[in-house]
Amino acid sequence: MVDVTDKTMARRAPRKIEVSAWSQLKSNRTWLGYWFMLPALAILALFLAYPLGLGVWLSFTDTKIGRGGGWIGLENYEWLQGDSTFWLSVLNTLLYTIVASVIKFAAGLYLALLLDKHIPFKALVRAAVLIPFIVPTVLSAIAFWWIYDSQFSILSWSLKKMGLITANIDFLGDPWNARWSTIFANIWRGVPFVAITLLAGLQTVSPSLYEAATLDGATPWQRFRHITYPLLTPIIAVVMTFSVLFTFTDFQLIWAMTRGGPVNATHLMATLSYQRGIIAGQLGEGAAIATAMIPFLLGAIMISWFGLQRRKWQQGSDND
Amino acid sequence: MAIAEAKADHSEGMSYLESVPRRLVTLYLPLVIFLVILLFPFYWMALTAIKPNEQLLDMETVSPFWTWDPTLQHIKKLLFDSNYPKWLWNTMYVAAGATALSIVASVLAAYAIVRLRFKGAQTVGGLIFLAYLVPPSILFIPLATVVFQYGLFDSPLALILVYPTILIPFSTWLLMGYFKTIPFELEECALIDGASRWQILTRIVLPLSVPGLISAFIFCFTLCWNEFIYALTFLQSVTNKTVPVAIVNEFVDGDIYRWGSLMAGALVGSLPLVVLYAFFVEHYVSAMTGAVKE
Numbered sequence: 001m002v003d004v005t006d007k008t009m010a011r012r013a014p015r016k017i018e019v020s021a022w023s024q025l026k027s028n029r030t031w032l033g034y035w036f037m038l039p040a041l042a043i044l045a046l047f048l049a050y051p052l053g054l055g056v057w058l059s060f061t062d063t064k065i066g067r068g069g070g071w072i073g074l075e076n077y078e079w080l081q082g083d084s085t086f087w088l089s090v091l092n093t094l095l096y097t098i099v100a101s102v103i104k105f106a107a108g109l110y111l112a113l114l115l116d117k118h119i120p121f122k123a124l125v126r127a128a129v130l131i132p133f134i135v136p137t138v139l140s141a142i143a144f145w146w147i148y149d150s151q152f153s154i155l156s157w158s159l160k161k162m163g164l165i166t167a168n169i170d171f172l173g174d175p176w177n178a179r180w181s182t183i184f185a186n187i188w189r190g191v192p193f194v195a196i197t198l199l200a201g202l203q204t205v206s207p208s209l210y211e212a213a214t215l216d217g218a219t220p221w222q223r224f225r226h227i228t229y230p231l232l233t234p235i236i237a238v239v240m241t242f243s244v245l246f247t248f249t250d251f252q253l254i255w256a257m258t259r260g261g262p263v264n265a266t267h268l269m270a271t272l273s274y275q276r277g278i279i280a281g282q283l284g285e286g287a288a289i290a291t292a293m294i295p296f297l298l299g300a301i302m303i304s305w306f307g308l309q310r311r312k313w314q315q316g317s318d319n320d
Numbered sequence: 321m322a323i324a325e326a327k328a329d330h331s332e333g334m335s336y337l338e339s340v341p342r343r344l345v346t347l348y349l350p351l352v353i354f355l356v357i358l359l360f361p362f363y364w365m366a367l368t369a370i371k372p373n374e375q376l377l378d379m380e381t382v383s384p385f386w387t388w389d390p391t392l393q394h395i396k397k398l399l400f401d402s403n404y405p406k407w408l409w410n411t412m413y414v415a416a417g418a419t420a421l422s423i424v425a426s427v428l429a430a431y432a433i434v435r436l437r438f439k440g441a442q443t444v445g446g447l448i449f450l451a452y453l454v455p456p457s458i459l460f461i462p463l464a465t466v467v468f469q470y471g472l473f474d475s476p477l478a479l480i481l482v483y484p485t486i487l488i489p490f491s492t493w494l495l496m497g498y499f500k501t502i503p504f505e506l507e508e509c510a511l512i513d514g515a516s517r518w519q520i521l522t523r524i525v526l527p528l529s530v531p532g533l534i535s536a537f538i539f540c541f542t543l544c545w546n547e548f549i550y551a552l553t554f555l556q557s558v559t560n561k562t563v564p565v566a567i568v569n570e571f572v573d574g575d576i577y578r579w580g581s582l583m584a585g586a587l588v589g590s591l592p593l594v595v596l597y598a599f600f601v602e603h604y605v606s607a608m609t610g611a612v613k614e
Contacts, residue, residue, distance in 0.1 A: 029436050029437070029438055030436075030438040030439050031438075032432070032436055032438070032517055033432040033433075033436040033437070033438025033439075033441065034432075034438060036428040036429065036431060036432035036436060037428070037429050037432050037433075037438075037444060038428075039424065039425035039428060039429075040425040040426060040428065040429035040448070040488050040492065041429075041444075043421075043425060043481070043484045043485060043488060044448070044451055044485060044488060044489075046466075047463065047466070047481060047482050047484075047485045048451055048454060048459070048485040049451075050466065051459050051462035051463045051466055052454060052458075052459060052462070054462035054465065054466065055458060055459065055461060055462035058461065058462055058465070063465075107354075110350070111354055114347060114350060114351050114354070115351075117347055119347065119348075119351065123601075125351070125355070126601075126605075127597075127598075127601045128355060128358070128359060129354070129355070129358060130597075130601075130604070130605070131358070131359065131362065131594065131597075132358050132361075132362075134542060134590075134593050134594060134597045134604075135362070135590040135593065135594065136545055136546040136548075136563070136564050136589060136590060136593065137546055137548065137564075138546075138548050138564035138565075138567065138568060139365075139563075139564065139567065139585075139586040139589050139590050140361055140362075140365075140586075140590075142567060142568070142582060142583075142586045143361040143362070143364060143365040143583065143586055144361060146364070146365075146368065146579055146582070146583060147361060147364060149579075151377075152376070152377055152379065152579075154364060154384060154385075157379050157384060188357065188358065188361070191358070192358065193608070196605060196608060196609065197608060197609050200605070200609035245453060245455065246455070249455035249456075249457035249458065250457075251456075251457050251548065251549045252548035252549065252564070255548070255552075255568070256548075256568050269457075270457035270458075270549075273457070273458075273461065274460070274549070274552075274553075277461045278460075278461070278464065278553055283461055283464075283465065286461045287461045287462065290457065290458040290459075290460075290461055291458070293457070293458055294458065297453070297454075297455070297458075300453075301450075301453055
């Protein structure tokens with residue numbers, strides 16, 4: 001169809017029929033647009049939008065694996081409200097997200113500033129920094145599991161040789177040790193992403209700004225505070241939203257290392273939801289835990305939204 | 321020329337203002353600490369994978385940080401006495417299938433949003449971005465019931481169909497950025513010469529956005545390889561599993577010497593991605609930063 005219209009338009013002198021051909025093309029374009037969108041939208045509707053709704057609905061039912069459930073209203077949520085394990089998992093998730101995100105941001109920004117300087121083998125160093133992000137999370141989590149082994153941990157061995165401790169540290173066996181150990185593994189995995197994306201932002205900052213500031217007698221801290229930081233704010237907003245989002249919904253790191261143990265001390269909402277929903281078969285209850293994560297995610301998205309808005313009014317234009 | 325000069329300026333920067341000892345303490349020392357921490361787990365993984373069994377748990381007679389008699393026994397055991405090759409194949413099959421599907425869908429969607437500008441294109445673009453923010457952790461339970469209803473449970477096809485929900489939003493946004501940089505005049509010329517939209521897409525837009533396609537491809541492939549929760553939930557039989565799931569579930573037996581084969585499994589599972597990454601570092605970085613900048 002379009003082919004034909006386009007050809008006729010090309011062959012004839014277009015002056016006279018411009019209006020009608022243009023409007024035809026426009027109407028065709030809309031239809032064509034819908035056709036082009038079809039594969040992507042079909043997949044997203046079937047496997048993303050529909051399950052999202054279904055998940056919320058499941059959380060109001062008592063569905064179990066292999067047995068359809070009936071509507072039970074808020075019962076799942078009422079039951080969770082009195083469940084100390086659930087509240088422990090909420091607190092763990094908040095601790096995990098806040099501590100890991102703050103440190104990831106600080107360390108990532110510091111690493112980005114270091115990488116932005118003039119160093120030998122710059123490309124190689126940058127490539128090496130990103131490796132933790134490339135290797136599948138579960139596989140590096142397994143490496144951490146071995147590093148954190150209760151008897152043969154290389155960390156305990158080194159600290160013992162240095163004379164700092166006398167007995168092996170039980171990294172994953174003690175509740176607080178396990179929490180800090182998993183948080184560290186998460187930071188380790190997240191820092192490269194933050195550092196490399198912030199580095200890309202740093203490289204767009206014009207060096208002449210720093211030179212001018214230095215000539216005016218600005219200290220390194222003042223240069224960072226009044227040039228780097230304000231210019232980097234928009235990209236920081238986006239990077240940190242993603243970082244918070246993925247840390248909050250983390251599953252694989254915990255599952256590979258502790259499976260929520262010891263005594264539920266490292267259960268995040270996602271792992272608890274898997275434990276209750278899939279392993280114990282209580283689909284409805286698992287879905288309720290997953291649905292309880294949505295308000296937090298909306299909060300993170302709002303932050304991202306306002307971060308992006310701010311970029312627009314800062315630049316004083318509506319371009320993207 | 322001017323740009324090159326500015327770049328050279330930037331890399332040199334004002335570093336001459338700092339003395340060498342000062343740079344040593346404020347730059348090289350922290351950088352080395354960062355690199356050691358970031359790379360040590362891989363060193364340890366690789367070292368464990370080639371250490372002979374008797375050295376694995378004996379930390380007193382030989383220094384644990386190095387080995388003089390490397391062995392391939394763990395890797396050999398992995399490749400010939402376990403289902404590992406099958407898992408590797410499953411992972412690759414699922415990753416390739418899901419990536420191909422996502423790239424085709426994303427190219428069409430991105431082209432439609434950026435260039436066809438149909439009614440509601442902006443809204444659809446925004447919705448696709450929102451889809452990027454929906455994490456698998458809140459979807460796996462309802463998806464498990466959906467997959468079961470469609471009769472796809474325990475089939476790699478389930479993963480090939482579900483992974484694109486993670487990949488399409490990301491690669492659509494990435495490709496939208498690339499398509500925007502292609503001059504509109506090129507397409508207008510082609511339209512006047514009588515090319516159809518499909519011809520414009522395949523003969524003009526796609527050849528011009530090869531770097532973007534490569535970025536999208538590697539990033540999608542890496543994400544598929546890395547995906548865990550869906551694979552863990554939807555696959556049940558041992559021979560259908562992907563590498564990350566199989567390592568966590570099948571290798572953890574009571575054997576005290578399991579660490580050797582476990583680390584060998586992790587190493588072999590990471591190598592394909594590291595090799596891919598080594599060849600396409602620049603594309604990788606541009607994919608990561610491009611998606612964030614958009």
